Amino acid sequence: MMVELLAASGALSLAGALFSLLLIRWDGPSKTVACLFGILAALASLGSGMLALFSEPVILTAPTVFWFADFTLLWNPLAGLIVVVISLLSVSAWIYGFSYFDEYRGHGVGQIGFYMHLFIISMLLVVLSDNAFWFLVFFELMSLTSYFLVVFDQTKQSIRGGFMYFVMAHIGFMMIMIAFFVMAWAAGSFEFSAFRMLELPVGLASVVFILAFVGFGIKAGMLPFHSWLPQAHPAAPSNVSALMSGGMIKIGIFGIVKVAFDLLAGSDCQLWWGLAVLVIGVVSSVLGIAYALMEHDVKKLLAFSSVENIGIILIGVGVALVGCAMSNSVVAALGLMAALYHTINHAMFKGALFLGAGSMIYRSHTRNIDQMGGLSKFMPVTAIMFLIAAVCVCAIPPLNGFASEWFTYQSLLTAALQGDGLVMGFMAFAAAALAITGALAVICFVKCYGVAFAGKPRVDFSDEMREVPTSMVIGNALLVLMCIVLGLGIAYFAPIMQDIASATLGIASVAIASGTVVSIPGSYAAISLLVVAIVLFVLCLFLRGILGIFNAKYGAGVRDDAWACGYLPDRSMPPSSGTFATNVRGFFGPMYDARDAIVERKSLVMRAYEGLISFLKKLEPVADKYLVDGVTGIAKRIGVAARSVEGGDYRRYIGYIVIVLGISLILTVAVG
Numbered sequence: 001m002m003v004e005l006l007a008a009s010g011a012l013s014l015a016g017a018l019f020s021l022l023l024i025r026w027d028g029p030s031k032t033v034a035c036l037f038g039i040l041a042a043l044a045s046l047g048s049g050m051l052a053l054f055s056e057p058v059i060l061t062a063p064t065v066f067w068f069a070d071f072t073l074l075w076n077p078l079a080g081l082i083v084v085v086i087s088l089l090s091v092s093a094w095i096y097g098f099s100y101f102d103e104y105r106g107h108g109v110g111q112i113g114f115y116m117h118l119f120i121i122s123m124l125l126v127v128l129s130d131n132a133f134w135f136l137v138f139f140e141l142m143s144l145t146s147y148f149l150v151v152f153d154q155t156k157q158s159i160r161g162g163f164m165y166f167v168m169a170h171i172g173f174m175m176i177m178i179a180f181f182v183m184a185w186a187a188g189s190f191e192f193s194a195f196r197m198l199e200l201p202v203g204l205a206s207v208v209f210i211l212a213f214v215g216f217g218i219k220a221g222m223l224p225f226h227s228w229l230p231q232a233h234p235a236a237p238s239n240v241s242a243l244m245s246g247g248m249i250k251i252g253i254f255g256i257v258k259v260a261f262d263l264l265a266g267s268d269c270q271l272w273w274g275l276a277v278l279v280i281g282v283v284s285s286v287l288g289i290a291y292a293l294m295e296h297d298v299k300k301l302l303a304f305s306s307v308e309n310i311g312i313i314l315i316g317v318g319v320a321l322v323g324c325a326m327s328n329s330v331v332a333a334l335g336l337m338a339a340l341y342h343t344i345n346h347a348m349f350k351g352a353l354f355l356g357a358g359s360m361i362y363r364s365h366t367r368n369i370d371q372m373g374g375l376s377k378f379m380p381v382t383a384i385m386f387l388i389a390a391v392c393v394c395a396i397p398p399l400n401g402f403a404s405e406w407f408t409y410q411s412l413l414t415a416a417l418q419g420d421g422l423v424m425g426f427m428a429f430a431a432a433a434l435a436i437t438g439a440l441a442v443i444c445f446v447k448c449y450g451v452a453f454a455g456k457p458r459v460d461f462s463d464e465m466r467e468v469p470t471s472m473v474i475g476n477a478l479l480v481l482m483c484i485v486l487g488l489g490i491a492y493f494a495p496i497m498q499d500i501a502s503a504t505l506g507i508a509s510v511a512i513a514s515g516t517v518v519s520i521p522g523s524y525a526a527i528s529l530l531v532v533a534i535v536l537f538v539l540c541l542f543l544r545g546i547l548g549i550f551n552a553k554y555g556a557g558v559r560d561d562a563w564a565c566g567y568l569p570d571r572s573m574p575p576s577s578g579t580f581a582t583n584v585r586g587f588f589g590p591m592y593d594a595r596d597a598i599v600e601r602k603s604l605v606m607r608a609y610e611g612l613i614s615f616l617k618k619l620e621p622v623a624d625k626y627l628v629d630g631v632t633g634i635a636k637r638i639g640v641a642a643r644s645v646e647g648g649d650y651r652r653y654i655g656y657i658v659i660v661l662g663i664s665l666i667l668t669v670a671v672g
Helices: 002-022 027-053 077-104 109-128 132-150 156-187 202-220 229-235 238-263 271-293 298-325 329-364 380-393 400-418 421-453 470-488 490-505 529-554 577-587 589-629 633-645 650-671
Strands: 058-062 071-075 517-519
Touching (some): 002 027, 002 058, 002 071, 002 109, 027 077, 071 077, 071 109, 077 109, 077 238, 077 329, 109 132, 132 238, 156 229, 156 238, 202 238, 202 271, 229 298, 238 298, 271 298, 298 329, 298 490, 380 470, 400 421, 400 470, 400 490, 490 517
Antiparallel strands (some): 058 071
16 A cells, blocks of 8 residues: 555656646646645655554565666655655645745746656655665755755845755765765665675775765755755745755755664664764754854744754764664664654754745745844734744744653763763763753744744835735644644654664664653653643643733733833834844854854855856857857857757756766666
8 A cells, every 4th residue: 555655646746747847837727736736646645654654664676777776665664754754744835835836926836846746756765765776866856856946036046055055965965876886886786675784894884874974964954064055945935945944854864864774784883973973963953053043034044943953863863873882772762763753843843934934924025034023913823833833943842842852862861871981971962062952942933933023013014914825824734733743742652753763773662651651761751741731731821810810900901012111112122133142142253253254265166156157158159259150060060059959048957967977877887
């Protein structure tokens, strides 16, 4: 059934992509057809992923025209989890698109539908591929289609962000390809099943791990390879940003986990692998949210927040690797479970935040939160949903962000208590950094929500400032609902994550839930977020009752305007986004200065690149005159033929590059 559902999803996606192109002249029909086919395809893939979570692994193998690479797909719990994540995001993104895509009328809505369909199906096939060659093919297709979505607006910012993303994506691709070729050379096959049987020497296994970790880490957006993420994600349409930040960068995490715990399962895991991943995770989490705190652009803020959450996930992966190196199955399972739980949780609340940001931009026509203010009065439903998602990203109980971060803390504590002095020191360092990250996240999203939604408008909004259309509300609400369910339902979902982690590690699963309570094996730590939610609800009712009694007795009430220390409030008084970041800016000053210097150097490189392109364009008429007309008739015919190929469309150039990469890949395999 899993195979049939995925086949149905693929067929629907391809049909949706085809019809989007056929109807490209008519924006309304192409939008409707793309979204309808997208929803149906996502529901089919969701069913396939759900079955994979609770079933025994299923392998599908089919011969291809390439003698060295059968088409092999594997459904197992780990792949099923990522398929579920991508599918849930896709359902919401397509529903959201029914109204949101109206923003792109006259700019080729059908193209967005075409690329989105191919982007989503390529992500699913990357996750399910069990052959290195086809994994790389679909990985490249995923990068290419997402690139086209990033540069769709054709603004200077989107082209610059797309260029950086394209370069970084292919650097990562090359490192992953080298890692897979090393394993294929040792195994004599491109099948992942052959990779799993390898017992590589420590040195060679470490080389493969480093290449794969950096390659997939670039796709995940970890520091110091994160620079593409805050440039590319904001440039894409907001529902595409939700797919990229919630889904695509999780494929980077999936790749790290797959290589470290699955493909290198036959090789000895080294302690320094885990410690290195842990340190990278700590740096990404702290600096990611510190960078987010300084942003005024709501989508860049959310992109940097994704860097932070990727760091939190990597902390869990690092703990799991340390547990494997220590031969401690409890620590390994707990760390990996925390990482996987935060993977789906981050996908849900970050997807909701990007859709919420898209709604804010849809009405205010700006990404600068300092030019918003008071949006909750005009968009109350969007404000509530954004607030819930912001509470999740701040890891405040009883929602899903707190649930997975609680397990992350417990994994660090368990590893510290059961490890030696070196491990204890690293775990203590990571726990302290995670606490700092949480504090900065609260400041960041209090700033974001407070400046954008609270207070009074900072500019005179037009009459169209009102709640967004119903489809955009529904698409966002689905992800917000998942945030609530994944938090309150921790006693149900945590054992599922534990089973996935145990299956990935090849160990027996341990019971961690009883009723509504989850607990840590061998520890007194336990929690029930459902009970916490009830207590918080009762406490809020109690405080509201006390306030009502006080108001009735003394005649006090809630002011309509803000209290301004005895002065009449005006628009200049509400705090701006810079107000919240002032103290943090002073504390992290050297770090921000270093970043600004690096960004300036990158800007110089980009300006040099743009100058070179401009210079070559100016030389083109000269080349036409002296190299075509002035040489021979043969050269002229070659030039005319070249003009038919070189149409001036950047997408055609990218297509040439991809074709060359594909041919190079095939030739490399054939020669090897």
